[in-house]
Amino acid sequence: MIKPIEKDQLFLQQKAKPATPADRPVMQDLEDTLAANATRCVGMAANMIGVAKRIIIVQMGPLPVVMVNPQITAKSGQYQTTEGCLSLDGERPATRFEQITVQFQDTQFKPHTQEFTGFVAQIIQHEVAHCEGVLI
Template identity: 55%
Template sequence: MIRTIMRSPAFLRIPSEPAGEADLPVMADLLDTLAAHADECVGMAANMIGVSKRIIVVHDEETGRDLAMMNPRIIAGGGPYETSEGCLSLDGVRPTTRYERVTVTFLDRRMRERTATFEGFTAQIIQHEIDHCDGVLI
């Protein structure tokens, strides 16, 4: 189901709670909402659709597919660089520091624990969405 985009900075600043199997419908809604906004958005966190759970979806530039992650956690990063980012939930563009490569642990759609390394723009998107989970606005 396509959900309305949350635009309240006060809500978006609240750190999200861990997600579990009962939150798989939220993951599906995030994927639907990302697909509906594909022309203007490459990643989303659950709080962007009003659900304060640690779930993100990102468009993986390397595979061309959308990737869903529950309880993502960056365990390694390398190659810091300065960039600017916008956000579907907020107006404008702001400067930030990101890593060129990140290694992330997460649960996939089948609730299997995975660890994967991402590079380039996909790594940047993941970092932005994990910031959302932590209540950090860029």
């Protein structure tokens, strides 16, 4: 189901709780909401649709990938950039890393560890920051 975008900064600054199999409907809501906003968005965190759980979705080429309980475990190649967010007006400066390693679970709660670089790494960092209650 397509959900409205959360704009309440006090809510968005709350740290998300770990996701469980009971949160599977949230994963579908994230997929539907990202698809509905595809012309202006490449990733979302569950708190952006009003659910304080550690679930993100990232557009990786043609495929939207859901990551459950993501944790960035390594990072290198720090750089400065500016980013926008559906939950916030305008663009803001952000510190990101060119390469990251992420531990996460897929939608079946199978664990994965994967390295990401470039723009996909930047999207993941932005969405994981949402899970931590950090706004750009």
